[in-house]
Amino acid sequence: MDSFARRLLAWFDQYGRTDLPWQRERTPYRVWVSEIMLQQTQVATVIPYFERFTERFPTLAQLAEAEPDEVLALWSGLGYYSRARNLHEAARQVARGWQGELPGHIDDLMMLPGIGRSTAGAILAQSLGQRQPILDGNAKRVLARYHAVDGWPGRTAVQRQLWEWAETHTPHSRIADYTQAIMDLGATLCTRGRPDCEACPLGSDCQARQAGTQARYPAPKPRKTLPLRETTMLIAQDANGRLLLWRRPPTGIWGGLWSLPEHDPDESLLDWCRESLGLEASEPTVGPEITHTFSHFRLTISTVLCRAKTATEVKDRGDFSWDLPEELFQRGLPAPVRRLLEAVTEPVDS
DNA sequence: GAATCGTGGAC
DNA sequence: TGTCCAAGATT
Numbered sequence: 001m002d003s004f005a006r007r008l009l010a011w012f013d014q015y016g017r018t019d020l021p022w023q024r025e026r027t028p029y030r031v032w033v034s035e036i037m038l039q040q041t042q043v044a045t046v047i048p049y050f051e052r053f054t055e056r057f058p059t060l061a062q063l064a065e066a067e068p069d070e071v072l073a074l075w076s077g078l079g080y081y082s083r084a085r086n087l088h089e090a091a092r093q094v095a096r097g098w099q100g101e102l103p104g105h106i107d108d109l110m111m112l113p114g115i116g117r118s119t120a121g122a123i124l125a126q127s128l129g130q131r132q133p134i135l136d137g138n139a140k141r142v143l144a145r146y147h148a149v150d151g152w153p154g155r156t157a158v159q160r161q162l163w164e165w166a167e168t169h170t171p172h173s174r175i176a177d178y179t180q181a182i183m184d185l186g187a188t189l190c191t192r193g194r195p196d197c198e199a200c201p202l203g204s205d206c207q208a209r210q211a212g213t214q215a216r217y218p219a220p221k222p223r224k225t226l227p228l229r230e231t232t233m234l235i236a237q238d239a240n241g242r243l244l245l246w247r248r249p250p251t252g253i254w255g256g257l258w259s260l261p262e263h264d265p266d267e268s269l270l271d272w273c274r275e276s277l278g279l280e281a282s283e284p285t286v287g288p289e290i291t292h293t294f295s296h297f298r299l300t301i302s303t304v305l306c307r308a309k310t311a312t313e314v315k316d317r318g319d320f321s322w323d324l325p326e327e328l329f330q331r332g333l334p335a336p337v338r339r340l341l342e343a344v345t346e347p348v349d350s
Numbered sequence: 351g352a353a354t355c356g357t358g359g360a361c
Numbered sequence: 362t363g364t365c366c367a368a369g370a371t372t
Contacts (some may be wrong), residue, residue, distance in 0.1 A: 038368035045358065046368085079356030082371080116370050136368040156351080183368060192366070193360070222363080 004146070004202065005171040005178055012181035015188070021050050026176070027101040028127040029060045035119045036087050041079065043187070049078050060102070064095035086114030106132060117163075125170075125179040133166035134179055135159075138186025143169075144218040145190060146222035147209035152219045203308065 001009075017023075020043070022034035033053060037046045053074050057063040063071070068088055075084035090112040094102055102123070103109050109120040121132035135143075140153045143165045151158040171178050189196045197209050208214045 035368065036360090040355090040367055041357075042367055042370060044360075066355085077357075080369090082355065083369090086370085114370065118369065122368070134368080137366080138368065187368085 001171040001173070002169060003205065004169045007201040007205075008181045008185060009171070009174055009178055012177055012184060016177070016181055016184045018180075021047060021054075023180075025081045026127050028104075028123060029063075030054060030136050031127040032102060032123050033087070035122050036083050036114055039083060039119070041078065047080070049074070060091050061095055063098050064091040064100075083280075084112055086112075090115065098134065104128060104130075106130075122179060125175045127176075129175050131170055131172055131175050134182070135163055135166045136186075138183040138190075139166055141192065141218055142182055142186045142190045142202075143193070145200060145208035145214055146206050148211065148213070148217065150217075150219060151266060152221050154221060158219075263343065 020034075022030050034046070034050055037050055037053075037297075056070075056074060057066060061107045066088065068085070071088045072081060072084050078084075093112060094100065097107075104124070106117075106124060109115055109123060110117060115123070118135050121134045122136070124130035124132045125134065138163055143149065143162050144153065144273060149158060149161055149163055149165070153159055153162060185200070185202075187199050195214050197203055197214060198205070200206065200209075203209055206214075208217050254302075
């Protein structure tokens with residue numbers, strides 16, 4: 001047993017979790033159900049669902065005979081509902097093809113729907129004591145820091161490296177405890193935000209800690225380039241270029257809504273529009289622009305193409321009014337301007 | 351390789 | 362309040 005596993009197990013004996021519902025009566029079936037529920041789901045959330053589920057379906061055979069609707073009903077609120085469908089389907093396959101016993105070989109286990117390598121390893125390690133590595137989010141974080149593994153764990157090469165370390169450190173005895181220990185360490189000390197390295201049993205050997213770079217591991221998922229957002233604005237300015245009013249195109253976000261002229265006169269019109277539209281303040285492209293100048297004001301139709309601040313959809317802010325044009329434009333407006341307004345604001349079928 | 355699935359928590 | 366993330370697997 002290497003020092004990683006030895007120190008981890010010594011820590012587990014003192015601080016590890018031993019009272020979780022699926023740790024009592026650790027049968028393959030119960031461990032399986034728990035592992036499926038725990039995929040991308042935190043322990044505190046899972047516990048009541050696990051209790052209800054195993055109370056209703058104490059055995060694999062009972063689950064296999066259940067109605068799909070009832071299985072889903074017990075899952076409702078937990079999310080990732082394909083997990084429930086896969087669990088039920090796998091139970092039926094096991095009842096039919098494996099005499100009702102979960103297969104004890106990892107390759108057979110992984111052929112069942114919803115069971116990947118890490119889940120299969122966890123089931124075999126925790127319920128049967130088989131020497132199988134796991135690589136869940138906790139283990140990834142612990143191993144990435146301990147060995148200073150660079151790169152986003154979602155990448156194949158990084159994942160392969162982490163699996164190698166997971167295999168290397170998995171001891172030949174106390175497998176169930178070790179598996180629980182590495183997850184407990186990740187969940188309680190080696191956390192994503194502020195790891196408690198002072199209390200970590202691996203502290204002196206952790207490469208990230210030695211370098212003081214704990215926060216860099218594991219590397220975050222690369223950011224996607226933010227989407228381009230295009231909008232056409234109808235803008236009314238006075239003779240000095242100050243904004244009077246502007247109206248969004250009839251379709252798309254804030255379609256047809258009029259904006260109040262609340263911007264600081266010293267602020268450029270473009271900056272104000274960018275801010276209002278949730279656009280990033282860098283390198284906007286101002287497309288075709290049509291300006292009509294009249295005695296007291298000028299009217300501009302401008303297309304702005306700009307990278308969004310966020311990838312998420314911008315929501316209606318609710319501080320726009322529908323009835324301003326009646327007051328300010330429709331009355332006493334030069335006929336050419338009115339025609340221009342109607343052309344721009346008229347609904348577009350596309 | 352990237353998108354998708356879902357809900358709740360942390361910052 | 363937005364963003365990322367959590368005991369991943371599947372397409």
